[in-house]
Amino acid sequence: MKLRLAAFRFAWQGIVHGFRKEANLRFHLLAAVLVLGLGVWLHIPMMEWCILIVCMGMVITAELLNAAIERLADRITREEDPLIGQAKDLGAGAVLITALSALVVGLLIFLPHLWLLFS
Numbered sequence: 001m002k003l004r005l006a007a008f009r010f011a012w013q014g015i016v017h018g019f020r021k022e023a024n025l026r027f028h029l030l031a032a033v034l035v036l037g038l039g040v041w042l043h044i045p046m047m048e049w050c051i052l053i054v055c056m057g058m059v060i061t062a063e064l065l066n067a068a069i070e071r072l073a074d075r076i077t078r079e080e081d082p083l084i085g086q087a088k089d090l091g092a093g094a095v096l097i098t099a100l101s102a103l104v105v106g107l108l109i110f111l112p113h114l115w116l117l118f119s
Contacts, residue, residue, distance in 0.1 A: 014064065014068075015064065018063070018064050018067055021067075022063060022067050024063055024095070025060065025063045025064070025067070028056075028059050028060055028063055028099070029060070031059075032056040032059075032060070035052055035056065035106060038110060039052060039110075042110065042113040042114070042117070044109065044110075044113060048109045051105060051109065052105070052106065052109060055101070055102035055105050055106070056102065058098050058101075058102065059095070059098050059099050059102050062094050062095045062098040062099075063095055065091065065094070066091035066092060066094065066095045069087055069088060069090075069091040070088055070091065073087055073088055
């Protein structure tokens with residue numbers, strides 16, 4: 001049980017470190033707060049909440065994983081290395097695909113609500 005609690009503590013430390021040091025993660029957190037506010041304002045249904053929460057979690061997770069890849073790569077070498085460059089690019093690409101997918105999902109959820117509200 002003690003090891004499990006320590007694991008949660010280490011995980012929490014990683015999340016806090018990410019929010020303190022990663023500007024992109026803070027940007028995505030701000031976007032998530034705006035999405036949450038818009039969802040509350042539009043009174044979206046529970047299933048749409050579930051979808052949005054999963055999307056937000058995936059984007060934040062992708063950012064944390066990308067930061068981990070970058071830290072490990074920088075620890076190995078700061079010199080230009082094609083494989084390390086590719087690893088960093090792949091991590092950044094994963095974040096981009098996740099964020100764009102979440103954006104499309106958000107538009108598919110929110111646009112019909114906004115259309116009804118303003119028409």
